[in-house]
Amino acid sequence: MHDSARPQGTLNRRRFLSISGQSLLALSLSQLIPVNLLAEERLPDLPDGLLRMGRDVFPHDFISDRHYVQPLLGLMDEQPALVARGLDDLQQQARQAHGSTFEQLDEAERVALLTDIENTPFFKAVRSSLMFGLYDNKALFPLFGYEGSSWEYGGYVNRGFNDLNWL
Amino acid sequence: MATFAQDDDGVVVIIGSGAGGGTLANALAKQKIRSVVLEAGKRHSLEDIENDEWAMFKKISWLDKRQAAGGWHLTENNPTLPAWIVKGVGGSTVHWAGIALRFRDFEFRMQSINGDIAGANLLDWPVTLEEMAPWYEKAEKHMGVTGPSTGMAYHPWHNSFKVLATGAKRVGYKEILSGPMAINTEPYDERAACQQLGFCMQGCKMGAKWSTLYTDIPRAEASGYCEVRPQSMVLRIEHDAKGRANAVVYADASGTIQRQKARVVCVAGNSIESPRLLLNSASAMFPDGLANSSGQVGRNYMTHTTAGIFAVMPKPVNMHRGTTCAGVISDESYNDPSRGFVGGYRLEILALGLPFLSAFLDPTPKGWGKQFTSRMEKYNHMSGVWLCGEDLPLENNRITLHDSEKDQYGLPIPVVTKSDHPMDAAMRKHGVAATARCYEAAGATDIIELPPYPASHNMGTNRMSAKARDGVVNKWGQSHDIPNLFVSDGSQFTTSGGQNPTLTIVALALRQAEQIGRLLNERAI
Numbered sequence A: 001m002h003d004s005a006r007p008q009g010t011l012n013r014r015r016f017l018s019i020s021g022q023s024l025l026a027l028s029l030s031q032l033i034p035v036n037l038l039a040e041e042r043l044p045d046l047p048d049g050l051l052r053m054g055r056d057v058f059p060h061d062f063i064s065d066r067h068y069v070q071p072l073l074g075l076m077d078e079q080p081a082l083v084a085r086g087l088d089d090l091q092q093q094a095r096q097a098h099g100s101t102f103e104q105l106d107e108a109e110r111v112a113l114l115t116d117i118e119n120t121p122f123f124k125a126v127r128s129s130l131m132f133g134l135y136d137n138k139a140l141f142p143l144f145g146y147e148g149s150s151w152e153y154g155g156y157v158n159r160g161f162n163d164l165n166w167l
Numbered sequence B: 001m002a003t004f005a006q007d008d009d010g011v012v013v014i015i016g017s018g019a020g021g022g023t024l025a026n027a028l029a030k031q032k033i034r035s036v037v038l039e040a041g042k043r044h045s046l047e048d049i050e051n052d053e054w055a056m057f058k059k060i061s062w063l064d065k066r067q068a069a070g071g072w073h074l075t076e077n078n079p080t081l082p083a084w085i086v087k088g089v090g091g092s093t094v095h096w097a098g099i100a101l102r103f104r105d106f107e108f109r110m111q112s113i114n115g116d117i118a119g120a121n122l123l124d125w126p127v128t129l130e131e132m133a134p135w136y137e138k139a140e141k142h143m144g145v146t147g148p149s150t151g152m153a154y155h156p157w158h159n160s161f162k163v164l165a166t167g168a169k170r171v172g173y174k175e176i177l178s179g180p181m182a183i184n185t186e187p188y189d190e191r192a193a194c195q196q197l198g199f200c201m202q203g204c205k206m207g208a209k210w211s212t213l214y215t216d217i218p219r220a221e222a223s224g225y226c227e228v229r230p231q232s233m234v235l236r237i238e239h240d241a242k243g244r245a246n247a248v249v250y251a252d253a254s255g256t257i258q259r260q261k262a263r264v265v266c267v268a269g270n271s272i273e274s275p276r277l278l279l280n281s282a283s284a285m286f287p288d289g290l291a292n293s294s295g296q297v298g299r300n301y302m303t304h305t306t307a308g309i310f311a312v313m314p315k316p317v318n319m320h321r322g323t324t325c326a327g328v329i330s331d332e333s334y335n336d337p338s339r340g341f342v343g344g345y346r347l348e349i350l351a352l353g354l355p356f357l358s359a360f361l362d363p364t365p366k367g368w369g370k371q372f373t374s375r376m377e378k379y380n381h382m383s384g385v386w387l388c389g390e391d392l393p394l395e396n397n398r399i400t401l402h403d404s405e406k407d408q409y410g411l412p413i414p415v416v417t418k419s420d421h422p423m424d425a426a427m428r429k430h431g432v433a434a435t436a437r438c439y440e441a442a443g444a445t446d447i448i449e450l451p452p453y454p455a456s457h458n459m460g461t462n463r464m465s466a467k468a469r470d471g472v473v474n475k476w477g478q479s480h481d482i483p484n485l486f487v488s489d490g491s492q493f494t495t496s497g498g499q500n501p502t503l504t505i506v507a508l509a510l511r512q513a514e515q516i517g518r519l520l521n522e523r524a525i
């Protein structure tokens, strides 16, 4: 992947460390697990615009590109024609409307173009592959505060099922 | 474990091993009545149960093709999965969350109390609460329901219920209880106590939650009076020249067609497959399908009036910790037509894991982008409610057979058509607002309404009626047309009530077992 095609929201390690506030929790968790450790690693190529689109569909600053790339690669494997055609159309619309490629548009322009195609099989396929790829991904659970499988730890009976005390 | 010959025409054949079928098999076995249970799905064990939402969904759900139609949002957003039902030994009692509520008195008599309601096909049950009360108590003891019948304590309040209950108290609600649940809070009936795993709807790995998978089914088998044949999909019920059911035809695990003779046939395939099977069993004598002289087979499909309401709270809640649904607010569960609808509803706490929340949060085409992800990022600050309310029976909410599409057995796939009655929509709105008020009173910063999930409660498509012309079965679940054909699942429901259905299904199955025993003794069937 050439750098210019990298979406602005991408977190490389440096930017990640410079982020403050709410991501600090995510940061500390992410160091326990290899979510971002490979952020600088070269990612397999995706066609221009696809990663940008994926990050616009489910934008999470604290999730690195590779977690978007993996499910999208899977989708390209499964439905290459659908993705190629859909992406072509999207790029064409970007050029017609704004005279440049989708990934070079600003966020509001990109979101408007995606809203236009949100009912298409292409968009739905991207959305669904990322829904599983991001939210059914055990490596990412901790970033959302979800603790996953519990029976092997004896459930939550002694691990905070009723520890809420701020009410 | 007993096995019975295919040409043994003395057995009761039970189709489906879930709440209705599994309970019935065990209750018949206790009377030494021989039965063969044919179950379309596989048999799983506790080892197969994982704390993983999608893995379990894929492992045990009924995924044969179905088509959603009508005005409900599933037609658009879940066109091939209108309902969430298990295909496997134990049926949907493997997935179910364990809320075990009785119907209230008025819920058996919706028509006499409210009169005819335009657009609805309202009818009283041919059974009353008075008649059902002892069976409810038996069912509660049988399943191990927390509360007076067993003496088991209700569940300790978990974080998410603390939030909801606090808000509910602040808005003046009084009926706030963490049960009744068919989930052990202490060892009961040779099963362990709940350890707050938080994956009740993925199958309880502890066996603390009642399921026929590890109670009624193995016990019926151990009695020597019951044979369970998993991976046996019933395709058709056959009858003799007198119009009595006498055999069922099924496909076994290898797809080979088998035929089991029967003295009595009990249909318990849940409210989509049961009417589908009766319709698919049409013959020269019964051209509109079995037990269908009333034309009501497949009609009056009800799912409960539901919605999901999730609130974002200012601080972490961690709703995923603890019993998924142990928390019920019941102040709105009475018949008060001044609210703009008849019947009542309950607010039930419901936790979803991150994977399911992402799928249910906004399944419409709008479910993406910054608003979606900013909400997902608040996952651990959320508390959620599932609305469970009366769903009016509509004649055209129904299961029909597709004219061209076939399933893997060559049978027409079921089309599941459902639209709201205006009162259903009014109730949903009322319930969503009531929940929002509770959560706001507890300090919520954002309230999200989720459209109904694929239907987990399915009822009404072979309804009970006093008169043969109004429904499919009588007060015992016995077909008005074919005396040795019974319906033993939630499709018997005349109206939905505002109560989760399973306790009533089990109570009816226990009662039906006794009646079948009586009729067999009298040689009436």
Ligand SMILES: Cc1cc2nc3c(=O)[nH]c(=O)nc-3n(C[C@H](O)[C@H](O)[C@H](O)COP(=O)(O)OP(=O)(O)OC[C@H]3O[C@@H](n4cnc5c(N)ncnc54)[C@H](O)[C@@H]3O)c2cc1C
Residues within 6 Å of the ligand: B015, B016, B017, B018, B019, B020, B021, B038, B039, B040, B041, B084, B085, B086, B087, B088, B089, B090, B091, B092, B093, B095, B096, B097, B098, B099, B100, B101, B201, B232, B233, B234, B235, B268, B269, B270, B271, B273, B274, B277, B325, B456, B457, B458, B488, B489, B490, B491, B499, B500, B501, B502, B503, B505
């Ligand atoms: C996620 C979830 C949560 C729920 N929570 C609750 C709750 O808290 N409280 C409550 O009261 N209810 C709850 N329910 C609903 C409850 O599970 C059902 O109401 C109940 O199990 C229905 O019983 P049944 O006998 O009608 O059907 P099921 O239990 O679904 O059993 C039907 C069985 O028949 C089999 N079958 C179907 N057709 C055929 C055929 N042709 N041949 C052979 N076998 C066939 C199926 O494979 C299945 O195993 C929940 C359901 C789900 C999915």
Ligand code: SF4
Residues within 6 Å of the ligand: A155, B183, B193, B194, B195, B196, B197, B198, B199, B200, B201, B203, B204, B205, B206, B207, B208, B209, B322, B323, B324
């Ligand atoms: S919370 Fe209780 S009932 Fe639910 S899965 Fe865990 S042990 Fe079973």
